[in-house]
Structures are given as C-alpha cells and as structure tokens.
Amino acid sequence: MSLKLILALSLFVCMTFSLAKDQSHPLARGRKRGVGPKRARKQTSITTLQQGRLPESNGQDGSIFIESYKNTKEPKPDYEATAGKSEHCVFRGITMYDKTVWSPKPCVNCLCSSGEVVCDQILCPALQCQLKFQRIGECCPICIDPVVDAPEYSGDSPVPNDLAEPFTGISQSQKDRQKKDEQERIRKKDADRKQRKKQKKEEAERQRKLKEVKDAREKEEQQRRVREEEEERAAAEERKRRMEEQRKAEEDRARRQEMEQKEMMRALEEAAERAQEGLRGDEATEDEDVVLLRGDVFQMPPVPPTRAASPLLLAPQEPTEPDEEDTEPGEEEPEVVEEESEMVTTLLPQGCSISDVTISCENAKLTGIPPLSIPELKSLSLQGNEIKTIPAGAFNGIPNLEWIDLGKNKILSSGIDPQAFKGLKFLSRLYMDGNLLEQIPSELPPTLQELKINENNLKEIEENSFEGLSSLVTLEMEGNLLSEGHVNPQAFKPLKELTYLRLSRNHFRTIPQGLPASLLELYLENNLIEDISETAFNHTTNINVVVLRHNKLDESSIAPFTWINHRKLESIDLSHNNFYLVPSFLPKSLVHLVLVGNQIERIPGYVFAHMEPGLEYLYLSYNKLDGDAVEPESFLGTFNTMTELCLDHNQLTSIPMGINEMTTLHFLRLNNNKIRHVSEDAICDPLNYDDSHLVALRLENNFLDPRKISPTAFSCVRSYSSVVLKPQRIK
Known part of the structure; x- marks a missing residue:
C-alpha cells in the first residue's frame, strides 16, 4: 500500500477515534481547550507549520526538528493503546495520536512523540545529470537522461525518491x-x-x-x-x-x-x-x-x-x-x-629615299645592287626591281646592315656570288621572296634569324643547305617545288633554334623527315599530304601548332599514335580535307581544332573525352552533319571548357545534344541548317542558376518560327540582342 493511502487511513482512524472520545468525555474536551504550557507549545508548533516554516531544534516552541530519525528504532504505532496511554498532538486542528507519522508537505515527515510534533526534512541527493524531472507529489527530482558519475547506493545511503520509504534519510x-x-x-x-x-x-x-x-x-x-x-x-x-x-x-x-x-x-x-x-x-x-x-x-x-x-x-x-x-x-x-x-x-639613284638609317629603293627599276658607302645604314629595301645578280663585295660600303629585302626581283642561284653576304656581320633578316632561286644561297651569315625564300623555284634542300645557321628562328619556303623525296633528313639538323617553319604550297605527300626538335609551329597547307605516319612528329615533342588544311587526309590517314601523347600540341587545322568523321586519337592537350569544309557526317562518342583539360574551340562549319550526327556522348569532356562552337552550314534538324551542358560556352553558331524547333532546355539548362555565359548565338537561315520559341529558351544568353534569328527560310 502506498504512503498516501496509509496516511489517509491513519488520519481517518484518528479523527474517528477522537470524535468518539470527545463525545463520551465532555470534560476532556473542556480540558483540552485549556491553555497550558504544553498547549502553548503545541500551538506554536502548529502555527509554525501552518506558516510553512520548519523551525530548527530549539525545544521552546513545542516541536523539535531533528536531522534524521531514520536509524532510530520505531515501533509500529498501536493506535488503540496509544489513545488511552499517551498524550495526543494537535496539528492544524487535527488531533494526532502518539507515534503517528504524517507528511504535511513534500520532503517533510512529522512524528507525534509524547505530545510534541517532531518534523524531519528529507534531503535530496545531488544529481549529475543534465535533464531533471520532479514527479507530482514527490519531493526529489529524478534524471531523465543517463546519469554521469552517479553515486552508488549502499545500505546506509538514500535510494531514489521513487523507491524511498517515508522514513528514508541520508547517511x-x-x-x-x-x-x-x-x-x-x-x-x-x-x-x-x-x-x-x-x-x-x-x-x-x-x-x-x-x-x-x-x-x-x-x-x-x-x-x-x-x-x-x-x-x-x-x-x-x-x-x-x-x-x-x-x-x-x-x-x-x-x-x-x-x-x-x-x-x-x-x-x-x-x-x-x-x-x-x-x-x-x-x-x-x-x-x-x-x-x-x-x-x-x-x-x-x-x-x-x-x-x-x-x-x-x-x-x-x-x-x-x-x-x-x-x-x-x-x-x-x-x-x-x-x-x-x-x-x-x-x-642616291632615282626612285630611292633615305630615312634615318633606312634606304628604300622599291620599284626603282634597278638592274644591280647600288654601290653605297654608308657605314651607319641598318636597313636596305630593293624590292620590286630587275636585279639578277649579287656580286662579291656588293655590300662592302654598308657592312652594318641588319635587314635586306630583295623580294620580287629576277635573282638566279647562279647569279649570287658565294662571298656576296660574307662581310655582313650583323645581318639578322634576309627576304628573297619572288625570285628565281633553285637552291638555298650558300655562305649566309651565322647571325641570320629570319630567312624568307617564298615563291621561288626551290627543288631540293641538301644536307648542308643551312650549314652554320644555328641562330635561325623563322624559315619560310612556301610556293616552291619541294617534295619529301628531295629534302635531306639531315638538312634541318643545324637549325638548333628554329621554331617557325612554313612549307605551304609545295608538293609534299607526307610530313618531311628530320624536323628540328625546337620546332613550335609547322605550316604545310596546300600540299598533297595523304598520309601521316606514327613517327612523323617523334622528334618535335615541343610542337604547338600544326596546320594541314587543303590536303588529302581522311580519318584513316592518321596513325593512332601520331600525336595523341603530345603534351604541348594545342592547335590543329585539318580544314578542307576528306574527313567523313571527326578523327580519333587527337592530342590530349588539344585546345583548338578546325575541321571546316570536310564531308563530316558524324561526331563519334567519347572522341574528345580523353583531352586534358579539354577542347575550347571547335569549328565544324560547312560539313554534312544531320539529325543523327551527334551522339549523347559526342561532346563528353568539353562541358566545362568549350568556349566557341561553330556548327553552321550543315544539315542539322535540331539543336545537338550536350550544348545545354556547356557551362563556359560564349559563341555558338547554328545558322544555315534545317532546324525547325528550339526546345526550352536545348541551349540553356533551366537547372543552372549561374550567371549567363553565352555572348553570341546565331540561328538565322533555318526553318524556325520565332513566335513558337519559348521565352526562356535563351535565358543563358547575356543579351537578347545577341541572338540572331532573322532571316529564316520559307517553309
């Protein structure tokens, strides 16, 4: 039985017994109302309890406060015997028998002992938890989360409040x-x-x-x-x-x-x-x-x-x-x-002019090198005359020349004396374009850095043609009669500093052998090249630009390992060849690819996926791309790098897949195709909330109805004025 039930029953029995006794003994009631020392002490104790104060132990107010009476041996109260033998206690108008125990409020237990009310306050143990909860009717809180370092309970220590008996105390x-x-x-x-x-x-x-x-x-x-x-x-x-x-x-x-x-x-x-x-x-x-x-x-x-x-x-x-x-x-x-x-x-001859350290005699109808004696002269232009020979000592009076332009004359290889340029110790540029030379002039100064022999009749480059030209940086021999069979593989070996070589408009069928390792740019457009072997660029590991437009190449003409492992080859121009597919095995470092004017019908999947960091400029104008030309993986590897994409003048019927995923695309050309519809997410990704990136978009000369295009279809274009939609073809 719970404590409350016991207390209620005890109080009920005491009250019943007290009323019965008062009715049978009227004198006792009158005596009980009398005021005596004990009565005064009881009233004081009751008043103190009614005011909610628990006095400390002083023995003067009729009740004493003890620290703990848990360890005292208390016999079970015998209410019947106590009623007739001992004095009663009155608490708040209620008479309590001797040895009666009650709880006037939580955490306070009182005992009627020989007519005095003795109360004991229960001390709650210190809890080491973060969250505490006090149940209704109980005096001590409990932990509702795991207790950290909680004190152990022994036989003499108090137990938790929900398990404690009314007489529980703290040892x-x-x-x-x-x-x-x-x-x-x-x-x-x-x-x-x-x-x-x-x-x-x-x-x-x-x-x-x-x-x-x-x-x-x-x-x-x-x-x-x-x-x-x-x-x-x-x-x-x-x-x-x-x-x-x-x-x-x-x-x-x-x-x-x-x-x-x-x-x-x-x-x-x-x-x-x-x-x-x-x-x-x-x-x-x-x-x-x-x-x-x-x-x-x-x-x-x-x-x-x-x-x-x-x-x-x-x-x-x-x-x-x-x-x-x-x-x-x-x-x-x-x-x-x-x-x-x-x-x-x-x-000076008629038609010549002098300016500071430069003499220009262009188109002056000269038939020979004019005899000048100007040591301070640095530049001499004799372009567009009728000069046929360069005798020995022709430049003796101008030994400090740095630049000579002999272009568009009628100079023959046999008309150049071997000692003609011998005394020019500072010559760095020599232009002999548009003459009748069949061989490279011999005994050229070792200080020469730029040599141009375009539009001549060069047929052969011998092993010693460039002997001593270790400082040459730029060499141009365009528009001659050269072929791979007449270029000695050892001819370029002395050119230790050569970085720029132009061999366009010749008769090459393959890449010439023996190209110098220092070469950065190679131009071979307008030749007859139809095959590129795996060893063609083995020694040119630093090459950066290769131009092969207007040749006879196709996707099967380039060996798989021709240039795929070149780490510095960034630009390739394969325009106006015979490609039907975008070639595979392109260099990993490729940034700029030009395939304009071929017969390309398809862009294979993963063809750009191996490139690092990725292709930035792709020009596929004037090909035969149609509705099935682009696969879902065609542009994989270019989504974060593509800057310019030109697909104009093809046969596309819709916007190719993958364009809306190109987050860095600035220029897009789709004009002159057969596009009939532009969906809302074909060009701009609606889930991409980054700033607009497209600068220019061209869609003219298709079969589009601008009124049927969604207003959000061009949301990624910086300015709607940059979108070209007119004119469109009549359906």
Missing part, C-alpha cells in the same frame, strides 16, 4: 561523499576555468604575435611599394630625360643633315658648272673621265668608293693635293675631277 558517509564530489566538481570547474583562461591568454598572445607579423609584413610591403614607386618614378624620369636627349639629338642631326644636304647640293651645282665650262673650253679632251648621271644609271667615278662621303656626313671634304711629280704647277683640273667624284658617290 553521513553519503553526505561526505556528496561533499567530496561537490568539492571535486568545484575543483574541476576551477581547473577548467583556469585552463580556459590560460587558453584565452595564449590565444590573445598568438593573435598579438600574428598581428605584429602582419603589421610588419604590411609595413615591409608598403616600404617595398614605396621603393618600387620611387624606382619607377626615377626610371620614368630617366627615360624621359633620355627621350628628351634623343629628341634633341635627332633634331640636331636632322638640322645638321639638312644643312649638309644644302651644302652638298650647292657644291654639286658648282662642280657641274665647272664641268660644263671645262667641256666647253676644251672639246679635245675626250679621253678625260666624265661622270654622267642618266636617270637610273649610277656609274662609279674613277675615285675608289672608300673615299666617298657618307650621306649622314655630307659636308664636302677638302680635295687632296695632287702629286707634284704627276701634275704641273699650274694644272688644277685633277683637283676639280676628284672633288666632283667625291660628291657624286653620295647621291
């Missing part, structure tokens, strides 16, 4: 243990607080050090920027000063040159007048050397060219005195002729 050992646990908890809490305080201090110190380091770096960076700005300012001022000095020097030189030219013209006029006078005065002197100036004819005077004055120093030199043994004292004519000769050598 001294339990209190000591609780006190010890509380002290340990407080100690741990203090230790944790100290640890946190220490960590905060360390963190603050670390932040302070980081701030100091950051401030020091910022200060150093600021000082570096200031220093760089000062250096840049100083460099700019220095450049400005040098430019100003150079400008002044140029102005002085131009002014001096103008004065010298005027002086030269004046001296020339005087010399011509004296010559005319001499001719009129003595017609018999036909054997005398006469200098004639007739249009484009530029004859050398009898005086050696080394004595001629430079156009940059045009002031007439003092005539040398004639030898006394050869000239009579009164004879002055040789002096006049010598001065006249010196002046003539400074003139």
